[in-house]
Amino acid sequence: MEFPSKLIEDAVNEVAKLPGIGKKTALRMVLHLVKEAEGKTTALTEALNRMRHNIRFCNTCHNISDSDDCAICSSHRRDKSVLCVVEESRDVMAIENTAQFTGVYHVLGGIISPMNGVGPSDLKIDALVERVAKAQGSIKEIILALSPTMEGDTTAFYINRRLSNFSVKITSIARGVSVGGDLEYTDEITLGRSISGRVPFQV
């Protein structure tokens, strides 16, 4: 792509580094900013800078937070005896949106993935073990809510082993056919596992 201006080219190259954004989409965004008032660009860049430079993580659950203690960890309404282990802050938002979970979280900040050079020490797994140890039995259940992929299974397996010395119930989110999905179009592995992992019928 030939650009009429070096400034446009630099901006497009930077925007195109964002996930899911190609050069064409980046160009569209940059030209949009050119058409809009200068204040719009300033508002965007200031919001991004303020966010990136001031963002903090909760000392307890390592979720993104505006303070050292996140709203969930510091809430008295949340059940501190149930801990849900997730990969990313995004997963916390997804689970919160279901309004089905009243416990607290532990954000690993990633998943064990040797292909991408991510090992257990890069994640908040030591912090999780420490948290469980410190709680001295007050944590009753740990729910592993990790992606149903090989990396997710590896991470779940590793965490399970690390926590084997503690008397805590370790569960995993249910896997099976999607609610509202069509059996016919469910992939074979999911369908096969949902048969082998069948559960008692509940009325």
Added chain:
Amino acid sequence: MEFPSKLIEDAVNEVAKLPGIGKKTALRMVLHLVKEAEGKTTALTEALNRMRHNIRFCNTCHNISDSDDCAICSSHRRDKSVLCVVEESRDVMAIENTAQFTGVYHVLGGIISPMNGVGPSDLKIDALVERVAKAQGSIKEIILALSPTMEGDTTAFYINRRLSNFSVKITSIARGVSVGGDLEYTDEITLGRSISGRVPFQV
């Protein structure tokens, strides 16, 4: 959507103002920036600010440029007697990519669109008339390369009327079936017009 942090929420709201970006995509981008080093965000915002605050437009063709005269207008290789009128800088880039045009451009900066409150005075149409007048007959042909929409046709009609006093040939880019396209799947209006606007067969 519930956000774990006001900073994240503000950043997502700003990013979601960009064209084609919804809240979910914006969140994905913002969380990507959180994971990356702070320097990445600074590089992005600096490139955007530098671009927006220093961008200039060519005095002659009104295309985006790093200086007061764009590379095309100041090139001695370009044929100044043929002027291609386009809506946006993006169109200049698209036509330049075809490598089929050796003349110069005139960027209107938009298209007449009463629905969006854009009238002839908001565009560089007066500047175009002035440019043609100043050239004193040295401009031989004006190609109207506007979108084949009602707004594009209106703008073309208006420009044609404004230039009727000058002895300049006014042409329009050819419309018809796409090269490599399938007749069967061409829309009826395009196919109909390509029949009524048929051209002599060339070997």
